[in-house]
Amino acid sequence: MASGGPTPKGVALVGLVTVIVLATTGVWNPWPRVWSWITRSDPIAEGAAAWQTAIGGSPHSVTVTGGAVVVEYRTSIEAYGLTAGVRLWKSDADWAAVAGGESDAVVVVGRLLTKGYEVLDPATGAVRRKDSAATAVWTYADAILDLRCPEADECELSAWEPRGSKPMWTVPTPGIGFVLNASNPDLPDTQPIGAERVDAHVAGPQPLPALLGLPGDGKVQIIDTAQGRVVQTRTPGRHQRVAVAGGRVLTVTGEARDGTCYYDVVAHDPPSGRAVWQRDGLNLRTADNGSDCKQERDPAGGSDVVLGVDPVGRQELIAAHDGRDLWHGRDGQSVLAVDNSYALIRSADKTTVSARSFSRGAVVWRRTVGSGASAALTPYAAIIAEAKPSKIVALSPRTGGVLTEARTAAKVFAAGPGGLILVSGRDMAYLPYGSSPAR
Numbered sequence: 001m002a003s004g005g006p007t008p009k010g011v012a013l014v015g016l017v018t019v020i021v022l023a024t025t026g027v028w029n030p031w032p033r034v035w036s037w038i039t040r041s042d043p044i045a046e047g048a049a050a051w052q053t054a055i056g057g058s059p060h061s062v063t064v065t066g067g068a069v070v071v072e073y074r075t076s077i078e079a080y081g082l083t084a085g086v087r088l089w090k091s092d093a094d095w096a097a098v099a100g101g102e103s104d105a106v107v108v109v110g111r112l113l114t115k116g117y118e119v120l121d122p123a124t125g126a127v128r129r130k131d132s133a134a135t136a137v138w139t140y141a142d143a144i145l146d147l148r149c150p151e152a153d154e155c156e157l158s159a160w161e162p163r164g165s166k167p168m169w170t171v172p173t174p175g176i177g178f179v180l181n182a183s184n185p186d187l188p189d190t191q192p193i194g195a196e197r198v199d200a201h202v203a204g205p206q207p208l209p210a211l212l213g214l215p216g217d218g219k220v221q222i223i224d225t226a227q228g229r230v231v232q233t234r235t236p237g238r239h240q241r242v243a244v245a246g247g248r249v250l251t252v253t254g255e256a257r258d259g260t261c262y263y264d265v266v267a268h269d270p271p272s273g274r275a276v277w278q279r280d281g282l283n284l285r286t287a288d289n290g291s292d293c294k295q296e297r298d299p300a301g302g303s304d305v306v307l308g309v310d311p312v313g314r315q316e317l318i319a320a321h322d323g324r325d326l327w328h329g330r331d332g333q334s335v336l337a338v339d340n341s342y343a344l345i346r347s348a349d350k351t352t353v354s355a356r357s358f359s360r361g362a363v364v365w366r367r368t369v370g371s372g373a374s375a376a377l378t379p380y381a382a383i384i385a386e387a388k389p390s391k392i393v394a395l396s397p398r399t400g401g402v403l404t405e406a407r408t409a410a411k412v413f414a415a416g417p418g419g420l421i422l423v424s425g426r427d428m429a430y431l432p433y434g435s436s437p438a439r
Contacts, residue, residue: 044422044429045392045406051085052429059423063098063204064416066105066122071428072096077109079122082416085430089125097183098122098205099139100162102417108137108144112182117146119163129165137183140208143168143225147214157214159228169228173214173221188213188220188243190301190320193337195374197385197392199413203339203378209303211270213244222249222270232270241286241295246304246320248276252286254293261293265308267323277323281311302339305358317343319358326358336375337382342397344375344382355382355400365400378415381433385412394420394433403433 044052061072068088069080077096079088093109100106106128110117116132134146144162149155158167189209192200211231214221220242222232234249236242243250248267255262264280284299284306300307306320310328315335317326329335332348342364343356350371354363372387381394381403390409395402410424419432 044410044424044427045408045431048404048406048431048435049422049429050419050432050435052427053080053085053087055080055423055426055428056090057426059413059428061096061199061201062413062421062423062428063201064414064419064421065098065100065107065204066102068105068122069414069421069428069430070096070098070107070122077107079107079125080428082418082430085428088123091120091125093118095183097137097139099141099144100205101141104162106144106162108139108183110137110182115148119144128163136181136185138187139184139205141205143208145208145212147173153217155216157223159208159225171223171228171230173216173223173230186298188215188241189298190243190245190303190306191298192376193300193307193335195337195376195383195385196372196387197409197411198374198376198383199411202376202383202412202415204414204416206303209244210247211244211249213242213249220244220249224270232268232273239293239295241298243284243286243298243306245299245301245306248320250284250299250306250320252284252295252299254287254295256293261287267320276321279308279318279323282316282318283309283311285309300338302341304340305338305343307335307338326361327356336373337377339377339379342377342382344377344384346373346375353384355397357398364398365395367395367400376412380417381415381420383412383415383420392420392422392431394431404431404435406431406435 055071056078057073059071063070067082069082071078077091077093081088091109094112096107096109098107105122107120107122108117115135117137118127119129121128133148136147138145144160147157155173156170157173158170160167208225212223212225220234221230224231234242239253239255241252251266253264263283265282266278267276269276286295286297287293304320306318308316310316315329319326334346335343336346337344345354352366353369354366357364370386370388374385376383382397384393391407393405410422412420413423414421419430422429422431
């Protein structure tokens with residue numbers, strides 16, 4: 001005999017059909033809210049973040065500049081407002097880089113395997129300038145450099161103010177031999193020390209150095225960026241590597257003897273080519289440990305400071321300009337981060353980080369840390385990433401005072417004058433200085 005009332009499955013089916021009809025006719029659509037609830041992310045820095053927002057994917061780079069947060073993905077660029085994390089604009093581009101400072105910031109974008117680039121306003125995405133010939137671009141806090149090569153062995157390098165419409169100078173650079181591509185291709189200079197959970201370019205664009213090395217065809221053209229001229233051409237030997245730092249050209253020679261590598265470093269002053277200083281036995285860690293001593297890395301350090309290791313394995317920091325010892329470590333001490341003003345040094349027992357000021361020649365603050373802590377330095381904050389428990393702390397580089405801290409496993413992608421940008425998965429959060437510390 002047939003049942004006298006509707007079954008629960010029947011009621012559910014009728015309800016589902018009704019919702020679908022209402023959604024497809026535009027009367028009422030609950031699905032966006034339902035999906036938002038299902039995919040709602042956990043807070044990145046609960047109690048400390050000013051805002052958190054979902055972003056378009058895993059970022060390649062993030063930069064805070066001109067009141068905006070510029071996020072570079074593999075095939076697109078987005079900008080978010082720093083005040084509330086609202087997306088301001090999006091551009092389909094394969095690469096992006098930020099130039100300028102807070103008052104004259106711009107975003108340079110382009111496509112792979114395509115000549116030219118565009119200079120955009122970070123707040124609106126409006127095009128300020130277009131170029132159709134450059135193959136490579138370098139961005140700095142006070143300049144944009146671009147390289148164009150009409151022929152394989154005929155190139156020219158131009159320097160622009162970030163928002164300028166005419167180049168400040170253009171210099172021919174014959175003998176490049178191949179084309180450098182996209183944004184900020186590697187130059188023979190110094191590199192930041194890596195840190196867990198802190199992006200290598202967290203500090204943003206750096207000032208244009210006085211000397212620049214442009215590699216190609218087995219040579220390095222040394223460019224005086226103040227006058228816009230080639231002042232020297234260096235041709236490294238088979239066992240040598242050239243790096244430009246502190247207004248000097250450093251030539252590192254590594255030779256394999258007796259089953260180990262022997263190094264020496266000579267710093268020259270272009271254009272005279274005069275040797276300013278020389279250090280035998282100084283290892284700038286340009287090669288992996290091995291019998292061939294093949295040098296494949298640039299030295300670590302700031303633009304005026306290089307990190308080395310002495311013949312007995314102790315780390316030291318050297319002023320690239322004149323070869324002075326800025327710090328010589330004891331057994332077990334290690335440099336976690338360094339720029340031109342400070343170094344963050346971990347004690348041999350790995351329980352303390354001390355900040356050494358180069359201008360004062362002394363330790364200016366200390367902080368107790370866990371054994372797995374890493375660190376980075378920016379003009380605005382010294383950043384310490386703790387492992388157990390996972391925590392990010394931003395400190396004043398000058399005093400060591402806490403600017404902000406948060407219990408979080410997120411990665412710090414950018415540091416600006418007012419706070420940090422953290423990313424976890426496809427979520428981004430802004431951690432302003434002075435926010436409530438985590439306990």
